[in-house]
Amino acid sequence: MPNTKENSLVEEPTQTNKPSKSQRLLSLDTLRGFDMFWIAGGEEIFFVLAKVTGWSWAIALAHQFTHPDWHGFRAYDLIFPTFLFLAGVSTPFSLGSRLEKGIPPSDLIRKVIQRGIILVLLGIIYNNGIFQTEWENMRYGSVLARIGLAGMFAQILFLYFSWKARWIWFAGLLLGYYAFMMLYPVPGCGAGLLTMDCNPASYFDQMLIPGKLYLTIHDPEGLVSVIPAIATGLMGIFAGELLRKGNEVISQNSKVVYLVAAGITSLLLSVVWDYFFPINKNLWSSSFVLCAGGFSTLLLALFYWIIDVLNYRKWTFFFVVIGMNSIVIYMVGDFINFSYTAHALFGGLLEFLPDPLEKMGEVFAFIGVQWAFMYYLFKKKLFLKV
16 A cells, blocks of 8 residues: 555545635545444444343344345445445546546546456455455455446446436436346246345346355345446435535535435435335345435535534544545454454453443444554555555
8 A cells, every 4th residue: 555645445525616626525534434434343332232231222223233134224224335325426526527627538447447346356355365265155246346346337427428318327227227127037936026036136146146145045245236236326426516516606505405305305216116116225226226325415415514514523533534444444354353452452441340331341442443543544644545
């Protein structure tokens, strides 16, 4: 990892009144860090709290940090699509600024494809290690692969299609995926079934993806469901295009209003579509795209309003440190034993506390050690660039 400030996972977004003047869009880094915090140990706060107290509200919150078995939606389902959504938000800032400078799309496409391929490879390493797994037992689908492929295709659409054409692509991806999933007759099952063992996405993934699938007959990060995930990236691009408009064209408060209206509209459409095409993260159903995208848009509106409009920024640093190296915080847990370090540093002190406080202390110690590692990278300006 070269020691340079420019080496961040996603190109640094900027908020501009004029394209030539740039200022960091802090809300995007903060929201990305907030999103990653919940898979870096943050969710354990509620699990431990529910276990040691038995409080009903803590149990309810802990339940929200689990995934439904199949259909349905909980807060934990929002983490993954929000990260992909935010990658889309950054696209108009990173690629749009270069297009405005006269750089042709053909000069940018190579970097876009390279980023997508590298994320796929990182996902394979995350799942299987390096030369640790037999070829036939390797899992190729991954969170990073989904972000890499869906983000790549969304960026290609941004480079080569107009704003209106991208909206047509967005609608076409969601409606086309819906028609495919409901009308294609899976052998031995027929058409219109969306169970784990009888749905077109699982059927084609079993034929197309080598190695093994995460759930043997189904992979939640399979190849077919990349198609609707592109629409998640496009939703982020639409939001990013709005935020990048000069404040003399659309005021900051108006941008917040538009984002809130778009988020609520998306959620309402997802509720209606849920009756015909259930909200399902495993299938990345079209209704799931609208549901997760709606919540992601509302979160972006909230963070943008508080941080970039009202200028309340002092609290953001904790999350920015995480957000600036989001891929590192995702992958590093499989390579560095933070639990061992946290226990070695704080285990002796925590033993003097009552058992409930000790359990909570272990969680905060674990989070603190991870954050200290990320802070060290932040101070040294070491950012993983893909």
